[in-house]
Amino acid sequence: MTMIDSNPLPPEEGQPPRYKPALKRRYQFDRVYATVALIATLLGLLVLLLLLFDVFRDGLPRLALNFPDFLTSFPSRRPLRAGILSPLIGTLWVLVLTMLISIPIGVGAGIFLEEFATESLLAKIIEVNIGNLAAVPTIIYGLLALQVFVRLMEPITGGRSILSGGLTLALLVLPVVIVATREALRAVPDSIRQAGYAIGTTRWQVVRDHVLPIASPGVFTGVILALSRAIGQAAPLITIGALTFIAFLPPFITISENGVPQIQIIDGLHSSFTVLPIQVYNWVSRPQPEFHNAAAAGIIVLMIVLLLMNATAIYLRNRFQQTRY
Numbered sequence: 001m002t003m004i005d006s007n008p009l010p011p012e013e014g015q016p017p018r019y020k021p022a023l024k025r026r027y028q029f030d031r032v033y034a035t036v037a038l039i040a041t042l043l044g045l046l047v048l049l050l051l052l053f054d055v056f057r058d059g060l061p062r063l064a065l066n067f068p069d070f071l072t073s074f075p076s077r078r079p080l081r082a083g084i085l086s087p088l089i090g091t092l093w094v095l096v097l098t099m100l101i102s103i104p105i106g107v108g109a110g111i112f113l114e115e116f117a118t119e120s121l122l123a124k125i126i127e128v129n130i131g132n133l134a135a136v137p138t139i140i141y142g143l144l145a146l147q148v149f150v151r152l153m154e155p156i157t158g159g160r161s162i163l164s165g166g167l168t169l170a171l172l173v174l175p176v177v178i179v180a181t182r183e184a185l186r187a188v189p190d191s192i193r194q195a196g197y198a199i200g201t202t203r204w205q206v207v208r209d210h211v212l213p214i215a216s217p218g219v220f221t222g223v224i225l226a227l228s229r230a231i232g233q234a235a236p237l238i239t240i241g242a243l244t245f246i247a248f249l250p251p252f253i254t255i256s257e258n259g260v261p262q263i264q265i266i267d268g269l270h271s272s273f274t275v276l277p278i279q280v281y282n283w284v285s286r287p288q289p290e291f292h293n294a295a296a297a298g299i300i301v302l303m304i305v306l307l308l309m310n311a312t313a314i315y316l317r318n319r320f321q322q323t324r325y
Contacts, residue, residue: 054296055296055299055300056296056300057296058292058293058296058297059293059295059296059297059298059299059300060297060300061293062293062294062296062297063297063300063301066080069081069083070083070084070294070297071083071084071085071088071301072085073085074086075087075279075282079288079290079291079293079294080290082283082291082294084276084279084297084298084301086273086274087274087275087276087278087279087298088276088301088305090162090165090242090273090274090275090276091231091275091276091302091305092305093162093166093268093273094162094165094166094169094237094273094275095169095227095230095231095309096166097162097163097165097166097167097169097170097269098166098169098170098173098227098230099223099227100166101166101167101170102169102170102173102174102177102226103177103223105170105174106173106174106176106177106178106181106223106226107177107181107219109174109178109181110177110178110179110180110181110182110185110219111181111185111207111212113126113127113178113182114181114182114185114186115185115203115207115211116203130175130178130179131175131179133174133175134175134176134179138172138233138235138236139235139236139239141168141171141172141236142168142235142236142237142238142239142240143239144171145164145167145168145171145236145239145240146239146240146241149163149164149167149168149240150164150240150241157270158269158270158271159241159270160240160241160242160272161269161270161271161272161273162268162269162270162271162273163269163270164240165237165240165242165273165275168236168237168240169230169233169236169237172229172230172233172236173226173227173229173230176222176225176226176229177222177223177226179222180218180219180221180222180223180225180226181215181218181219181222183218183222184215184216184217184218184219184221184222185211185212185215185218187215187218188211188214188215192206192210192211192214193206193210193211195210196209196210216317217317217318220313220314220316220317221317223313224309224310224313224314227309227313228306228309228310231302231305231306231309232277232302232306233277234275234277234278234281237275237277237278238278242273242274242275242278276298276301276302276305277302279298280295280298280299280302283295283298
């Protein structure tokens, strides 16, 4: 119950005490709280701007110095020759695998829990565990993936491979996708469902043709947040062994003896890999200032990839929403 500060007034004869709310003091508290919140927001933005300024100050000259070579060169012990080709390819492949694994499973699980699951003990246990998994530190996912994906499933995943990295990040972002999907479905009015049932459609037809298209903007938003979380992860990938700073690309395409290119998807998914966050960490840990500049340039490239990915997802979400309505 909300307590209201008040000043008692002397009661009239035979009447109960009357109260006059202390509105002036409450308005003062509101202004103080709004000022404190504004200061906290500005401080956070100031720290972010300082970090961005420091990164762009060190990274832009390196990109301007050898922009094409920095993207098309492999990591090297010589800082001026070091590039991000293999970490960039590894990041893109791991991100693609994360999307292919997490989106169908996460969206499907969210639809089942929200639209089809009954109020049973099993459903409640699953809901509680999903909520708890969303707050688990990422290093725990790395330890779990090390035991399950790298060791127990080594004949399938190839051990410390790109496939293990994609499965690890997919496991990491699944709770976010599931929770976002459920919230988006919950926001759809029940009148939409009741109208579908009234004309004789099944529950799956109502969800497929009416509920899910309306909830798709919220689902896209959850997917964007989940992939944004995955693209910058380094701790779980380090745990499963993505420390091999490879100087080659995954052999997805090989050349046979007769000169015909062949696609080797399985061999490529089983190859060693590294990603941009780990490569940046490697360069930052070295004493040479040139490596620090290369790390800042790598951060800029990672931010550009993240912004392009988010912009594409937002465009698809808005485009789908406009065509729907």
